[in-house]
Amino acid sequence: xxxxxxxxxxxxxxxxxxxxxxxxxxxxxxxxxxxxxxxxxxxxxxxxxxxxxxxxxxxxxxxxxxxxxxxxxxxxxxxxxxxxxxxxxxxxxxxxxxxxxxxxxxxxxxxxx
Amino acid sequence: xxxxxxxxxxxxxxxxxxxxxxxxxxxxxxxxxxxxxxxxxxxxxxxxxxxxxxxxxxxxxxxxxxxxxxxxxxxxxxxxxxxxxxxxxxxxxxxxxxxxxxxxxxxxxx
Numbered sequence: 595x596x597x598x599x600x601x602x603x604x605x606x607x608x609x610x611x612x613x614x615x616x617x618x619x620x621x622x623x624x625x626x627x628x629x630x631x632x633x634x635x636x637x638x639x640x641x642x643x644x645x646x647x648x649x650x651x652x653x654x655x656x657x658x659x660x661x662x663x664x665x666x667x668x669x670x671x672x673x674x675x676x677x678x679x680x681x682x683x684x685x686x687x688x689x690x691x692x693x694x695x696x697x698x699x700x701x702x703x704x705x706x707x
Numbered sequence: 708x709x710x711x712x713x714x715x716x717x718x719x720x721x722x723x724x725x726x727x728x729x730x731x732x733x734x735x736x737x738x739x740x741x742x743x744x745x746x747x748x749x750x751x752x753x754x755x756x757x758x759x760x761x762x763x764x765x766x767x768x769x770x771x772x773x774x775x776x777x778x779x780x781x782x783x784x785x786x787x788x789x790x791x792x793x794x795x796x797x798x799x800x801x802x803x804x805x806x807x808x809x810x811x812x813x814x815x816x817x
Contacts, residue, residue, distance in 0.1 A: 625803055636711070636796065636807035644803060652804065684750065686805070696741070696805055700750040 617685030713808035730797035
């Protein structure tokens with residue numbers, strides 16, 4: 595019962611470096627998304643995908659890039675890390691739109707110095 | 708744009724007292740509302756999911772109500788225990804997206 599798997603769990607980056615946060619789900623869900631959580635602000639949507647080959651921007655997309663080549667995987671790329679991207683990142687998936695439950699990964703803690 | 712507000716931001720109660728956590732949202736066109744628990748440094752644990760057609764949902768000591776027309780949900784936790792200490796987040800789903808409140812941090816004193 596893997597569900598939604600995120601890697602790495604912890605990462606420290608230097609300003610300007612690039613990296614990819616990995617997200618994989620084994621539930622054959624069409625919908626996947628990335629959120630970031632900052633103190634006192636709840637979770638905010640970065641990017642989402644409604645199926646392989648289809649992605650769209652959420653509330654805070656700047657500085658992040660995504661692609662969806664398979665149903666299972668939805669990586670989040672930081673092209674040139676900035677201290678403002680220090681945050682906790684959560685990947686989520688669900689079986690389509692509407693009333694279905696959204697399942698979350700355990701989070702990736704990212705620090706940019 | 709959907710705005711979700713949780714009041715209070717923090718709450719401290721003695722063990723055994725009932726907890727009442729409030730969540731309000733601005734756009735009533737939602738598919739469902741979900742309550743999550745988050746322990747420090749951990750991920751999200753889903754507690755209850757209420758579909759837009761439902762008025763309430765119960766699981767053990769937890770009961771959540773939903774009044775979609777007024778844009779409100781309340782999470783009740785009966786007979787609180789120190790193990791209930793955590794941050795509780797509510798989130799509303801409109802189509803593909805979840806909009807979260809900032810959470811209520813609960814401390815239950817032994």
